[in-house]
Amino acid sequence: MTATVDEVDAPVARPASVARGYRFELVKQLSQWRVRLLIGACWVAPAIFVAAVSQQSSLPVDTVFGRWMNATGWAGPLVMLGFAGSYALPLLTSLVAGDVFASEDRLGTWRHLLVAVRSYRRIFVAKALASLTVIFVLVAGMAVSSTVGGLVAAGNRPLVGLDGHLLAPGDAFAQTLLAWVCALAPTLALAGIGLLGSVALGRSPMGLLLPAVVALVLALAQLLPLPVAVRLALPTYAFISWEGLFTSPAQLGPLLVSIAIDLVWAIVATALAYVLFLRRDFTNLSSDGSGRRAVLAGGLPLAGLLVVAFAVIAAATPSMGSGIERDKLQSSLATVFAHLYRQQAEQLHRPAVTEEQLGATAACTKGDDLVEQEGAGNDWRCVVSWHLPGVNGTGQAVYQLDVTPDGRYMADGDGPKDVNGYYQVRTPAGDQPNPLWQFDGNVELLSTTKG
Amino acid sequence: MDTSLAVRARGITKTFGEVVALDAVDLDVAPGQIHGLAGPNGAGKTTLLGLLLGLAVADDGTLEVLGTPLGRALAAPDGVAGFVDGPGLYPSLTARQNLAALVALRGTRTAGIDDTLAEVGLTDVADDRVRGFSLGMRQRLGLAAALLTQPRLLILDEPANGLDPGGKRHVNQVLNRLAADGATVVISSHRMDDLESLCDEVTILATGRVVFSGPLGKLSAESRELDYRLRTSDPEAARDLILSTPGVKATGDTDVVSALVPALDELVIALGRKGIAVRELAPVVSPLEAAFLALTDQEAGR
Numbered sequence: 068m069t070a071t072v073d074e075v076d077a078p079v080a081r082p083a084s085v086a087r088g089y090r091f092e093l094v095k096q097l098s099q100w101r102v103r104l105l106i107g108a109c110w111v112a113p114a115i116f117v118a119a120v121s122q123q124s125s126l127p128v129d130t131v132f133g134r135w136m137n138a139t140g141w142a143g144p145l146v147m148l149g150f151a152g153s154y155a156l157p158l159l160t161s162l163v164a165g166d167v168f169a170s171e172d173r174l175g176t177w178r179h180l181l182v183a184v185r186s187y188r189r190i191f192v193a194k195a196l197a198s199l200t201v202i203f204v205l206v207a208g209m210a211v212s213s214t215v216g217g218l219v220a221a222g223n224r225p226l227v228g229l230d231g232h233l234l235a236p237g238d239a240f241a242q243t244l245l246a247w248v249c250a251l252a253p254t255l256a257l258a259g260i261g262l263l264g265s266v267a268l269g270r271s272p273m274g275l276l277l278p279a280v281v282a283l284v285l286a287l288a289q290l291l292p293l294p295v296a297v298r299l300a301l302p303t304y305a306f307i308s309w310e311g312l313f314t315s316p317a318q319l320g321p322l323l324v325s326i327a328i329d330l331v332w333a334i335v336a337t338a339l340a341y342v343l344f345l346r347r348d349f350t351n352l353s354s355d356g357s358g359r360r361a362v363l364a365g366g367l368p369l370a371g372l373l374v375v376a377f378a379v380i381a382a383a384t385p386s387m388g389s390g391i392e393r394d395k396l397q398s399s400l401a402t403v404f405a406h407l408y409r410q411q412a413e414q415l416h417r418p419a420v421t422e423e424q425l426g427a428t429a430a431c432t433k434g435d436d437l438v439e440q441e442g443a444g445n446d447w448r449c450v451v452s453w454h455l456p457g458v459n460g461t462g463q464a465v466y467q468l469d470v471t472p473d474g475r476y477m478a479d480g481d482g483p484k485d486v487n488g489y490y491q492v493r494t495p496a497g498d499q500p501n502p503l504w505q506f507d508g509n510v511e512l513l514s515t516t517k518g
Numbered sequence: 519m520d521t522s523l524a525v526r527a528r529g530i531t532k533t534f535g536e537v538v539a540l541d542a543v544d545l546d547v548a549p550g551q552i553h554g555l556a557g558p559n560g561a562g563k564t565t566l567l568g569l570l571l572g573l574a575v576a577d578d579g580t581l582e583v584l585g586t587p588l589g590r591a592l593a594a595p596d597g598v599a600g601f602v603d604g605p606g607l608y609p610s611l612t613a614r615q616n617l618a619a620l621v622a623l624r625g626t627r628t629a630g631i632d633d634t635l636a637e638v639g640l641t642d643v644a645d646d647r648v649r650g651f652s653l654g655m656r657q658r659l660g661l662a663a664a665l666l667t668q669p670r671l672l673i674l675d676e677p678a679n680g681l682d683p684g685g686k687r688h689v690n691q692v693l694n695r696l697a698a699d700g701a702t703v704v705i706s707s708h709r710m711d712d713l714e715s716l717c718d719e720v721t722i723l724a725t726g727r728v729v730f731s732g733p734l735g736k737l738s739a740e741s742r743e744l745d746y747r748l749r750t751s752d753p754e755a756a757r758d759l760i761l762s763t764p765g766v767k768a769t770g771d772t773d774v775v776s777a778l779v780p781a782l783d784e785l786v787i788a789l790g791r792k793g794i795a796v797r798e799l800a801p802v803v804s805p806l807e808a809a810f811l812a813l814t815d816q817e818a819g820r
Contacts, residue, residue, distance in 0.1 A: 081596075082592070083623050083624055083625065084625070087622060087623050087624075087625050088623065090622060090623075091619055091622065091623040094611070094615070094619050094622075095608055095610070095611070095619070098608065098610040098611050098615070099610050100610070174606070174607075174608065174609065175603060175604050175606065176606035176607070176608065177606070178568065178571070178573055178601065178602050178603055178606060179601055179605065179606020179607075179660075179663075180606060181573055181592060182571050182572070182573070182594075182598075182599070182600070182601070183620060183623050183624060184623065185572070185592045185593075185594070186592060187591075187592070348534070348574055349568075349573050349574065
């Protein structure tokens, strides 16, 4: 056969645009039964879960806002957020971002994709954007679904904040939305780690599970009595620090620091994944890009980032202790008590009283004063004192506090009986939950909020 | 730069760590030609095809595709399509969705999806998920994906894998039609019979080196002694003649002799003169296969 090359110096084929690559990746993602199942589950299951739990008499009081699930629909999405931060979001990012590159190795489609797109950079960007889109859809589903479930089951009622103040339904909506938006920051960090694992570990199952494993390790670390600076340097602390939005004033210091740390983690992990992706030789059929060098190239800079973040936080703030100090705990407990006392007075149709009029104070000791008066533990015992206008004498109530290392505490009333000794109060409208019997509070680990 | 060639490679070398996948490979492929790339497993065929597709760059040497030098990865010119290491397909998509996604991705002028599916004989399963496809069906869909871009240089790695005889014939017809329309086809195989019915020229690789490149006829002519299965009406008498005919050797198998074609002619004539009927005479392996084995075994033995 005779013919000639009809185009001398044929122009190099233009790469497919990022937008086209993004649509291509979305089509692939959404065609997978696993992703469809996840999306369906995230948009349906939280509503069922929240509605079902809200109807129960036994509420998940160990979970933040869990005790309010049958009192207001806004507690449901926040309980869901607490659960999502610990388990669901790391798993979801694992299954989506952790598989987005490895799936091409498994299917043997890399060379096909490269020939079609003709740009490493655009493939990477398209894959990252598509997996983030799917993750956002999953997160949005959990937020919307749990909110709908909560509102349907418990109604659009005011929410009691973590310092006892009452948030009107509109404010509760805004704060809940903001809390879910804040949770996107650590989700992004985990997604970046997922992309890195997917590139660096190839077909290995460890690549798929990396974000979940990292999140589990970090969640365990948060249970340890670590210095505040270490706690904040970990890339999932915003899964906890959103709770600071539900105090007045909001505890923004730890929240903003943790969001900034999360975003840096997301950027660095994604950039490392990009560099490793560019270095890979796709003609070498025996290699999926994984290996000791890839793991080190991905892991060491992140370990370095952790150290640098710790050093910066430690240098900028007094954060080498636990952050749980007696003064802060006393102040927090007195504030919550005063807010909730107002509610109880309203329930019992007693004369209205303000927090300022009460002038509540708390005196706490840890371990009967035999140990250092700071840090987490269930051996805090506090006496709250207050004054009622026109009444001689001082009211006093005793609380046992169980303080967790992340600053959250549960106060358990220990008398007197007519204030906090019984879980219900008798009101003209019948028996109602006693807000002073047990309640949650939150100590700000960084002392940045002027209360 | 030789612009009359669809592919021109000079001194191409590619290594993966300590492994030399390609060692100073030269390759010329004329436009409109179906060029076979043969060699045993690990000979470097897929690596060379990957370089032609622009998936990577050679460590050394020059490579021009459709008149364009390939100096960096993913810089293949427009009009180059194909697959290496199997067709890249997404099992959760249907055949039609796979092609539609590819069309949407490239965003360039393409052949019609239905026409292309019909061309490779997959119309009936167009809306079936690829997960359930056989290897042969996947190969055909991979070919369809390449044909969508109306390529001027089609590169296919082992396209006959998994195809039944009917499927091979169908694919060969498609490739012949493509070449007749002026496109160049480079296909690889480790089986010479796959290439024999299709290719104008072949290049044989062994351990990363070119051991032969040229027309198939030349390869046959270069063949050396072959083994032939010989069955006669009088095996005992034939045995004596085999032993006495110069250039013909008996082998361990009583029905097989080893000889060059002229010596074999002498033997057949002698058998006829003695009144011994030849009931079967056929090469144990085809001449091309034998040449291939001789060349590649020789290279591997170095």
